[in-house]
Amino acid sequence: MGFERSDTTGGQNTALALKILVAGGFGVGKTTLVGAVSEIRPLRTEELLSEAGQTVDDTDGLDHKTTTTVAMDFGRITIRAGLSLYLFGTPGQDRFWFLWDELSQGALGAVVLADTRRLEDCFPAVDYFEHRSIPFVVAVNCFTGARAYGAHEVSRALDLDRGTPVVLCDARDRDSGKEVLVRLVEYAGRMHTARLLDSVG
Numbered sequence: 001m002g003f004e005r006s007d008t009t010g011g012q013n014t015a016l017a018l019k020i021l022v023a024g025g026f027g028v029g030k031t032t033l034v035g036a037v038s039e040i041r042p043l044r045t046e047e048l049l050s051e052a053g054q055t056v057d058d059t060d061g062l063d064h065k066t067t068t069t070v071a072m073d074f075g076r077i078t079i080r081a082g083l084s085l086y087l088f089g090t091p092g093q094d095r096f097w098f099l100w101d102e103l104s105q106g107a108l109g110a111v112v113l114a115d116t117r118r119l120e121d122c123f124p125a126v127d128y129f130e131h132r133s134i135p136f137v138v139a140v141n142c143f144t145g146a147r148a149y150g151a152h153e154v155s156r157a158l159d160l161d162r163g164t165p166v167v168l169c170d171a172r173d174r175d176s177g178k179e180v181l182v183r184l185v186e187y188a189g190r191m192h193t194a195r196l197l198d199s200v201g
């Protein structure tokens with residue numbers, strides 16, 4: 001389980017910094033989410049969609065998206081005193097998969113963003129975290145114009161393991177994004193405890 005302790009006050013106030021990945025398909029709202037919740041000016045690397053890129057990046061049904069993240073988003077949020085999260089928005093395109101293995105080293109867990117209009121776009125991310133037993137929550141970014149599905153329907157459509165949380169959210173909204181992250185931290189905490197008990201029992 002990846003975290004670092006930074007002790008700035010001689011052992012009085014030990015701060016935990018946890019690493020969280022934000023994954024999901026192209027245009028699902030990863031950059032938006034990291035930007036909405038981050039207390040520091042989010043670092044992002046975007047490039048204008050090149051003409052060549054446009055044939056690769058299917059922008060149908062996306063809201064006037066003209067840039068794409070080629071490296072990743074980075075942000076930080078303090079959940080409560082002594083607990084902050086470092087957020088890494090993973091590259092949303094297949095040609096950047098090779099970056100994920102490095103990014104996922106030491107991560108507590110992941111948020112998989114989903115858009116119910118293109119639910120299949122998050123299958124690769126779901127598979128990726130399931131196969132590596134990295135705890136994740138699915139956050140349905142409720143775009144205007146998208147039919148509202150319940151958490152249960154999304155869970156079934158994605159064939160998630162029982163217990164994997166599905167949260168409806170608005171990636172543009174700070175409180176909504178924070179709620180997703182709190183759910184993830186709680187869920188990942190339960191998963192890690194259960195595995196620990198399994199390994200001693």
Ligand SMILES: Nc1nc2c(ncn2[C@@H]2O[C@H](COP(=O)(O)OP(=O)(O)O)[C@@H](O)[C@H]2O)c(=O)[nH]1
Nearest residue numbers: 026027028029030031032063143144170171172
């Ligand atoms: N209406 C609406 N638009 C959103 C929402 N989240 C993101 N967007 C827009 O969708 C586009 C893609 O979002 P972005 O964060 O860049 O997606 P990324 O590729 O996953 O990083 C941007 O133009 C956002 O402004 C949302 O919850 N509602």
Ligand SMILES: [Mg+2]
Nearest residue numbers: 030031068069
């Ligand atoms: Mg992005």
